[in-house]
Amino acid sequence: xxxxxxxxxxxxxxxxxxxxxxxxxxxxxxxxxxxxxxxxxxxxxxxxxxxxxxxxxxxxxxxxxxxxxxxxxxxxxxxxxxxxxxxxxxxxxxxxxxxxxxxxxxxxxxxxxxxxxxxxxxxxxxxxxxxxxxxxxxxxxxxxxxxxxxxxxxxxxxxxxxxxxxxxxxxxxxxxxxxxxxxxxxxxxxxxxxxxxxxxxxxxxxxxxxxxxxxxxxxxxxxxxxxxxxxxxxxxxxxxxxxxxxxxxxxxxxxxxxxxxxxxxxxxxxxxxxxxxxxxxxxxxxxxxxxxxxxxxxxxxxxxxxxxxxxxxxxxxxxxxxxxxxxxxxxxxxxxxxxxxxxxxxxxxxxxxxxxxxxxxxxxxxxxxxxxxxxxxxxxxxxxxxxxxxxxxxxxxxxxxxxxxxxxxxxxxxxx
Amino acid sequence: xxxxxxxxxxxxxxxxxxxxxxxxxxxxxxxxxxxxxxxxxxxxxxxxxxxxxxxxxxxxxxxxxxxxxxxxxxxxxxxxxxxxxxxxxxxxxxxxxxxxxxxxxxxxxxxxxxxxxxxxxxxxxxxxxxxxxxxxxxxxxxxxxxxxxxxxxxxxxxxxxxxxxxxxxxxxxxxxxxxxxxxxxxxxxxxxxxxxxxxxxxxxxxxxxxxxxxxxxxxxxxxxxxxxxxxxxxxxxxxxxxxxxxxxxxxxxxxxxxxxxxxxxxxxxxxxxxxxxxxxxxxxxxxxxxxxxxxxxxxxxxxxxxxxxxxxxxxxxxxxxxxxxxxxxxxxxxxxxxxxxxxxxxxxxxxxxxxxxxxxxxxxxxxxxxxxxxxxxxxxxxxxxxxxxxxxxxxxxxxxxxxxxxxxxxxxxxxx
Numbered sequence: 001x002x003x004x005x006x007x008x009x010x011x012x013x014x015x016x017x018x019x020x021x022x023x024x025x026x027x028x029x030x031x032x033x034x035x036x037x038x039x040x041x042x043x044x045x046x047x048x049x050x051x052x053x054x055x056x057x058x059x060x061x062x063x064x065x066x067x068x069x070x071x072x073x074x075x076x077x078x079x080x081x082x083x084x085x086x087x088x089x090x091x092x093x094x095x096x097x098x099x100x101x102x103x104x105x106x107x108x109x110x111x112x113x114x115x116x117x118x119x120x121x122x123x124x125x126x127x128x129x130x131x132x133x134x135x136x137x138x139x140x141x142x143x144x145x146x147x148x149x150x151x152x153x154x155x156x157x158x159x160x161x162x163x164x165x166x167x168x169x170x171x172x173x174x175x176x177x178x179x180x181x182x183x184x185x186x187x188x189x190x191x192x193x194x195x196x197x198x199x200x201x202x203x204x205x206x207x208x209x210x211x212x213x214x215x216x217x218x219x220x221x222x223x224x225x226x227x228x229x230x231x232x233x234x235x236x237x238x239x240x241x242x243x244x245x246x247x248x249x250x251x252x253x254x255x256x257x258x259x260x261x262x263x264x265x266x267x268x269x270x271x272x273x274x275x276x277x278x279x280x281x282x283x284x285x286x287x288x289x290x291x292x293x294x295x296x297x298x299x300x301x302x303x304x305x306x307x308x309x310x311x312x313x314x315x316x317x318x319x320x321x322x323x324x325x326x327x328x329x330x331x332x333x334x335x336x337x338x339x340x341x342x343x344x345x346x347x348x349x350x351x352x353x354x355x356x357x358x359x360x361x362x363x364x365x366x367x368x369x370x371x372x373x374x375x376x377x378x379x380x381x382x383x384x385x386x387x388x389x390x391x392x393x394x395x396x397x398x399x400x401x402x403x404x405x406x407x408x409x410x411x412x413x414x415x416x
Numbered sequence: 417x418x419x420x421x422x423x424x425x426x427x428x429x430x431x432x433x434x435x436x437x438x439x440x441x442x443x444x445x446x447x448x449x450x451x452x453x454x455x456x457x458x459x460x461x462x463x464x465x466x467x468x469x470x471x472x473x474x475x476x477x478x479x480x481x482x483x484x485x486x487x488x489x490x491x492x493x494x495x496x497x498x499x500x501x502x503x504x505x506x507x508x509x510x511x512x513x514x515x516x517x518x519x520x521x522x523x524x525x526x527x528x529x530x531x532x533x534x535x536x537x538x539x540x541x542x543x544x545x546x547x548x549x550x551x552x553x554x555x556x557x558x559x560x561x562x563x564x565x566x567x568x569x570x571x572x573x574x575x576x577x578x579x580x581x582x583x584x585x586x587x588x589x590x591x592x593x594x595x596x597x598x599x600x601x602x603x604x605x606x607x608x609x610x611x612x613x614x615x616x617x618x619x620x621x622x623x624x625x626x627x628x629x630x631x632x633x634x635x636x637x638x639x640x641x642x643x644x645x646x647x648x649x650x651x652x653x654x655x656x657x658x659x660x661x662x663x664x665x666x667x668x669x670x671x672x673x674x675x676x677x678x679x680x681x682x683x684x685x686x687x688x689x690x691x692x693x694x695x696x697x698x699x700x701x702x703x704x705x706x707x708x709x710x711x712x713x714x715x716x717x718x719x720x721x722x723x724x725x726x727x728x729x730x731x732x733x734x735x736x737x738x739x740x741x742x743x744x745x746x747x748x749x750x751x752x753x754x755x756x757x758x759x760x761x762x763x764x765x766x767x768x769x770x771x772x773x774x775x776x777x778x779x780x781x782x783x784x785x786x787x788x789x790x791x792x793x794x795x796x797x798x799x800x801x802x803x804x805x806x807x808x809x810x811x812x813x814x815x816x817x818x819x820x821x822x823x824x825x826x827x828x829x830x831x832x
Contacts, residue, residue, distance in 0.1 A: 014636040016455045018445030019606060019643060019673070021437065025460060029434030039432045041466065044441060044458040047634070054457070057473075073615045074635045075626060113615045160637060162811060190435065199489045199529040210491060218463070219490045220430040221576060227435060257435070277700075277721070283707020284693075284700035287721040291699025294775050294809055296723075302731060303721030305693070305703040311718035311761070315731075345727070359710050393710055395578060 004063035004179065005040040006032065007152075009054055011069040011079055012159055013046040023161050024068050031173055033188060035180040047076045055086060058152065064179070065152040066172065069159030071136040073116045079156055080121060080139070087144050087151065089123035094137075097128055101135045129155075129171045134163035140171060187234040189241075190257030193226045193248060194406055201226050205247045209240060224402050225253065225260070250413060260405045261289040261296075267412050268299035268348075275408070276345035277303040278316055278337040280328065281355040281371065285397040286404060301345045306337065316340030327366065329354050331384050334372035342376040349411075350376045351404050355389075357396045369396065373404045375411060383411070420479035420595065421456040422448065423568075425470055427485040427495055428575055429462040439577050440484050447589055449604060451596040463492045471502060474568065480595070481568040482588065485575030487552040489532045495572055496537060496555070503560055503567065505539035510553075513544055517551045545571075545587045550579035556587060603650040605657075606673030609642045609664060610822055617642050621663045625656060640818050641669065641676070666829060676821045677705040677712075683828050684715035684764075691824070692761035693719040694732055694753040696744065697771040697787065701813040702820060717761045722753065732756030743782065745770050747800045750788035754800075758792040765827075766792045767820050771805075773812045785812065789820045791827060799827070 008028060014020050025042045032038065040062065045054045047070060058065050070079030084091050098120040105112045119136040122128055129138030141154040155172050157164045193201055198221040205228060210217045214236050218229040228244075230237055245252065254263045268275055277286045277300075287303035290296050304315050309328055312318040318336040326332045334354050342350035355371030369390035376382045385407060389399045424444060430436050441458045448454065456478065461470045463486060474481050486495030500507050514536040521528045535552045538544055545554035557570040571588050573580045609617055614637040621644060626633045630652050634645040644660075646653055661668065670679045684691055693702045693716075703719035706712050720731050725744055728734040734752040742748040750770050758766035771787030785806035792798040801823060805815050 012636070013634050014643070014645065015441065016445050016458065017449060017604070017645070018442035018447075019636055019645065020638070021439060021442045023437060025431065026434035026437045029432050031434075033433060038462070040462075041470070042432065042460040046454070046456075050457065072635070072637070074618045074622065076634050111616075113619050115618065116615055162807065188433070199532050200527075202490045202531065203529050206490065218429050218492050219488070220428070220435055221488070222436070227430070229430065229433070229435065279700075282704075283712070283716070284695075284703030284719055284721065285707075287700030288698075288704040288813075291701075291721070291723065292810060292813070296699070300699070301724050302727035303700050303719075303723070305700065305707070305719030305721070307707065307713055307719070308717050314760070315718060344730070391578065394708060397704075397708070 005061070006037055006064045006066065006176065007058050007062040008039050008042040009051075009058060009065060009067045010042065010044045011047060011051050011067065012044075013048075013076070015044050016046050024164065027161070027165060028066065028168070031168075032176055034185065035177045036185040037176060037180055047078065051079060052082050052086065055082065059150065062152050064155070064176065066155045066157065066168075068157050068164060071119065071138070071156060071158050073113065073119055073135065077118075077136075080118075080123070083139075083141070083154065083156060084123040087123060087141070089125060091121040091123055093117070094120045094122040094128055097122070097130075097137050100130065100137075104135055129157075129167050131158060131163055132166055134158055134160060136163070138164075138167050138171065140175070186231050187237050189230045189237050189255065191228040191230070191244060191248060191255050192253040192257060192259075192263075193228060193251050194224060194253045194260070194409075196226065196248070196251040197221075198226050201228050201248075205244060208243070212236075212240075215240065224399065224406065227257070250410075253409070260402055260409070262293050264405050264409055264412075265290065265293040265296050265299055267409065269295075271348075271412060273348035273412070274299050274301050274345075276301050276341045276347040276350045278341035278350060278352040279303065279305050280307060280312070280337070280353060281357045282353045282397050282400050283307060286351065286353065286401045289401050289405070301347045304341055312337060316344070329356055329366050329370055329372060331372055331374070331386070334374035334384055335376075335382050338374035338376035338382055342378070348378050349408060351408055352376075353400055353404055355387075355396075355400060357393050357400075359393065371396075371400050371403075373400070373407060375404075375407050377411065383407070421477070422453055422480045422482065422592065423474050423478040424455050424458040425467075425474060425481060425483045426458065426460045427463060427467050427483065428460075429464075429492070431460050432462050440580065443577070443581060444482065444584070447584075448592055450601065451593045452601040453592060453596055463494065467495060467498050468502065471498065475566065478568050480571070480592065482571045482573065482584075484573050484580060487535065487554070487572060487574050489529070489535055489551065493534075493552075496534075496539070499555075499557070499570065499572060500539040503539060503557070505541060507537040507539055509533070510536045510538040510544055513538070513546075513553050516546065516553075520551055545573075545583050547574060547579055548582055550574055550576060552579070554580075554583050554587065556591070602647050603653050605646045605653050605671065607644040607646070607660060607664060607671050608669040608673060608676075608679075609644060609667050610640060610669045610676070610825075612642065612664070612667040613637075614642050617644050617664075621660055624659070628652075628656075631656065640815065640822065643673070666826075669825070676818055676825070678709050680821050680825055681706065681709040681712050681715055683825065685711075687764075687828060689764035689828070690715050690717050690761075692717050692757045692763040692766045694757035694766060694768040695719065695721050696723060696728070696753070696769060697773045698769045698813050698816050699723060702767065702769065702817045705817050705821070717763045720753075720757055728753060732760070745772055745782055745786055745788060747788055747790070747802070750790035750800055751792075751798050754790035754792035754798055758794070764794050765824060767824055768792075769816055769820055771803075771812075771816060773809050773816075775809065787812075787816050787819075789816070789823060791820075791823050793827065799823070
């Protein structure tokens with residue numbers, strides 16, 4: 001759909017060693033979609049000569065190339081120098097940038113290091129993009145004219161997301177928006193589905209839509225969730241929406257691509273209801289997910305992370321002998337935790353989780369990954385569920401909190 | 417250093433739209449490093465014909481190519497078919513895989529869909545890698561002989577990390593380990609540094625090491641942290657370690673690349689100390705980070721997520737008039753929260769956080785991003801710090817919890 005192509009080249013040995021994960025692709029992908037643009041390809045290469053190969057390959061293929069990383073003060077940062085060399089441009093010291101870097105050091109109480117000066121070097125013909133959140137500026141370099149090969153419009157941006165994102169928002173995104181001449185911008189709707197597998201989503205909904213020919217249908221499966229992604233004009237997507245909603249029914253988690261926690265927070269808001277949490281094995285992950293949602297303070301009252309048995313008793317009033325008789329990972333303790341949290345908080349709902357996240361703690365009687373969830377609601381009977389989630393510690397937390405939120409969502413939907 | 421090269425090709429329109437982030441690169445990078453191997457290049461392309469171009473380019477460049485995604489049951493999953501076409505191999509229905517998929521449906525109470533059968537198609541000459549956590553199997557395809565062009569050893573793996581990782585651990589990693597004939601495996605040490613900028617780390621430590629010529633020195637800066645990465649033989653790295661430790665001093669967060677929370681949990685363990693948390697603006701993120709560490713139950717007793725003012729009073733005993741007089745985001749309330757949590761939990765330390773995470777809530781008197789942290793310790797005076805972190809909600813939580821953990825770490829180091 002784009003009339004021109006945008007590629008992303010991420011540089012940094014740490015990305016290929018796995019010390020850090022790239023976030024730039026997802027960020028740019030989301031930001032430029034509303035302009036009718038997509039990243040057509042993304043490449044990651046280590047610091048050093050591999051950057052040169054990747055640059056030259058992209059040069060022949062794309063109209064805009066965004067390069068991230070390698071602009072810092074240390075000797076492994078050579079993107080600026082490589083680009084200048086390939087384009088045959090001299091590097092010139094940019095006095096204003098140098099002054100900015102010196103000023104930044106002064107403000108933060110750092111000593112100005114001579115090596116920082118490299119960050120103020122700018123290839124002839126480039127525009128400096130000031131860095132409000134770090135020292136290395138970005139660079140915008142228009143296509144080189146009058147050579148036998150073609151060069152794309154280049155943006156060189158710093159690697160850290162908190163430096164890159166504000167800079168790109170101010171300088172790169174407006175450029176791309178202006179360049180994008182697609183008159184009809186496509187629309188993208190993501191229907192998030194819970195309780196229905198990927199195949200079934202395609203069988204029940206996707207096939208019908210694919211046959212039309214005017215909608216691009218995609219799927220993405222995650223633990224306990226499937227995204228059904230429709231891309232087309234707003235008119236076409238509006239037209240099919242009633243059908244999609246009917247076919248997905250109760251399994252529709254959200255129709256704006258919102259997360260499970262966003263969906264739960266907005267349902268609570270609509271009902272004027274509140275929630276509290278009592279977590280053992282998930283250690284605050286459920287409260288953390290709920291409070292990731294802006295405005296969650298209107299519905300989330302308080303959370304208890306009762307990791308030790310003693311804290312379950314002292315904070316939530318779980319009777320000691322209940323823990324002794326049934327163990328901390330049991331239906332009885334989950335129920336007592338949820339009911340304790342509900343009464344103390346006076347919230348409409350209280351969710352509790354108790355389980356064995358691993359890697360240690362499983363035993364002959366309690367399997368690793370065992371999880372009890374209970375949901376207490378004002379004036380209603382407390383519900384409880386057992387799950388077995390034998391996986392790594394972080395996935396366990398993710399699945400456990402996802403499942404707990406889904407129980408709360410279903411309960412609100414059915415009004416039971 | 418590798419005698420052969422390994423590339424990674426990630427497929428999936430959702431990756432380029434930013435609906436999901438790739439985790440495969442970081443995972444493989446970490447897993448194969450101990451074999452003396454690195455991923456030499458990673459590419460992301462959307463579902464469809466772009467996969468063909470990327471496959472053909474990699475074919476001429478690499479010895480092993482790992483392709484992720486596009487093996488599912490839906491019509492946008494075409495990796496298997498494209499590879500068979502390029503290699504000129506027929507697709508054959510693999511009965512054992514088909515039976516597995518049918519059995520999996522039965523167990524989970526799903527109806528077997530005809531479209532699932534595609535997942536049991538296997539190119540001639542390929543080995544099936546069973547999927548223990550999903551329906552689509554992986555494929556291992558040795559280089560094609562007797563053609564004019566060269567093909568790498570191909571691994572086709574499912575996209576979801578929880579399906580890919582167990583499969584790759586069982587089938588791909590052992591293959592790579594065997595193939596790796598480097599007799600001297602390099603060692604990698606990551607010294608995580610807090611309280612010293614990237615330039616200063618290079619000035620103080622890195623330059624000296626780079627001069628030696630037998631150590632590959634790299635840097636990676638993150639919010640409030642810098643990684644100094646040294647790659648070389650174990651002998652050389654052992655030799656320079658005392659110097660590195662001396663030069664970094666108190667700014668060394670960990671010398672095993674462990675995270676701030678891992679470092680804090682192990683320091684607490686060594687001291688036989690315990691910790692409790694009282695969180696407002698971070699909503700459980702601090703408890704969540706601490707409990708992400710396996711074995712944290714030995715030191716983390718309990719956490720309070722006191723999001724509402726009422727919960728600060730009822731759960732932690734923060735006087736109502738203190739909140740009225742100074743506001744919930746104040747030194748006084750932070751101190752009362754930390755001291756309340758410490759007394760209730762009887763932990764050695766209690767950390768509290770109260771602030772304005774945004775996007776709403778800032779005002780004339782209290783800037784958005786304002787954060788108060790307090791640290792109470794048995795028998796010692798409570799300390800408190802003010803920070804201003806004007807950023808997005810999730811980064812705020814990350815920076816706020818990082819800063820709180822660093823205060824606790826420093827306090828334990830200095831014994832104050």
